[in-house]
Amino acid sequence: MPVRFIWGDRDVFERPVTGMRKASAIQDMRFEVVENAGHSPWLDQRERCADLAAAML
Known part of the structure; x- marks a missing residue:
């Protein structure tokens, strides 16, 4: 099943590069970094995230 990660570039808990490493274990995944989030x-970034989610559906 396809999975999409939407990650803020300013996440204080985990940097996008670390999240990407973990997510890469999932075969059918896409990892999107949202700027200024x-x-x-x-x-x-409501509109950007809504667009990413809608594109996957």
């Missing part, structure tokens, strides 16, 4: 990127 923190740990909950959908709160900081």
Whole structure:
């Protein structure tokens, strides 16, 4: 099943590069980094995250 990660570039808990390393264990995944967004990127960049989610569906 395809999985998409949407990660804020300013996440204070885990940097995107670390998240990408962990996510790479999933065969059918895409990893999207959202600029100017923190740990909950959908709160900081609503439209960008909605576009990414809609594109996957």
